[in-house]
Amino acid sequence: MPGSLLAIAVCVLLLYELGLFAMIVWYKYQNPDSSAFMTATLAQLRAADPHASLQHRWVPYGQISTALKRAVIASEDSNFTGHDGVEWDAIRQAWAYNLKQEEMGTHRRRGGSTITQQLAKNLFLSDSRSYLRKAQELVLAYMLELVMSKQRILELYLNLAQWGTNVFGAEAAAKHYYHVNARMLNSYQAARLAAMLPRPDYYDHHRDTAYLRGRAHVVERRMRLVDLPDNS
Template sequence: MGRRKPGRRGIFRSLLAIGVCALLLYELGLFAMIVWYKYQNPGSSAFMAATLQQLRATDPHASLQHRWVPYAQISTTLKRAVIASEDSNFTGHDGVEWSAIRQAWAYNLKQEERGTHRRRGGSTITQQLAKNLFLSDSRSYLRKAQELALAYMLELVMSKRRILELYLNLAQWGTNVFGAEAAARHYYHVGARMLNSYQAARLASMLPNPDYYDRHRDTAYLRRHARIVQRRMHLVDIPGSP
């Protein structure tokens, strides 16, 4: 007797198995990269590469301002300001704060009903690092799910100190400005270790919309928010030991 041809159900199961295996291999590859970045400093990130590509679409000679500096060469004031502004419970959570995500979801639904474009993010610093390092700035449920998975991987492999060091060196702080050192020199002509508390608070306040604040550096909102961040800085914990 000849071999029976697989039916549609069999073909579907085979394709599903192939898809699951491919997904697992992809996730394992990302996990391996996270282990690598625990010890090695990335020269760039997915978000930096995407930004450079966008800039070169209109200017073939465009380049990014970026210079890696060790954690110890970034001022304590900037570390405190960024945590106070972006993720006040950074040292206490496991990478994701579901309550913040739910609050942001409810807030954004209300803004959508009102017809406004103002949105609030519920991402932790770890989630933002996952997005900057590996993903794009697109908005989709699939990308968000991947961001959450990566955040848990980062927290599993790395210390809080290393996560913050990576974040501060890869975060966007201007149209083509990435990392704390480049930001400090771009806005204040000093190194990242020399920032005072108000300068650090202003830089932290720029993080949600760095391209806009690169072009509008002295708005009333930015000044007001920087003062709020400055008052909160002493209330947060920062990671110290590796």
């Protein structure tokens, strides 16, 4: 009996993973209307306000400022075009840093996730911090890299990333913060948006902190060193 239960559990897990893989193939060609993270955020907002809604509008890759593409890569994943979805050295460094911060009793934490991993989390998973969720994120990241081009991964990420309490995607972010379309963002505006990504809800309400200004200047200086992906 235990062996039969294990076999059933393995089959269920494989079917689940195959279902996720099929969805990734679908999203290679079709633009998602929403994401798991957007759905969860809307549910949280509506618990306090039944009329809450999200700001989001999909725009094609070509209608997003090149400056924003460069800024996001410079800020979140400088080796985006060179890795296969996961940067194990960055994960190990983040793990060591977070352990040290925990021992010191601080709440400061560092992430080691690539843009591909962040897309996997936003599109399919939750913001929980369990080891199981992290393992699934890694599997999904490899699936995304296997199926999609780097350009498609970046296009999906830029359209689904959270940029404010209820703001998702580059187009909504550009209009929310600067009252322009995503294709019109200049270098400094793009750098500020990229610097907001780790704490979008916080920076939606604290838009002019010294840290944000300083981080934006650092990102802007790094942007010229970034390689953008082609569509291969």
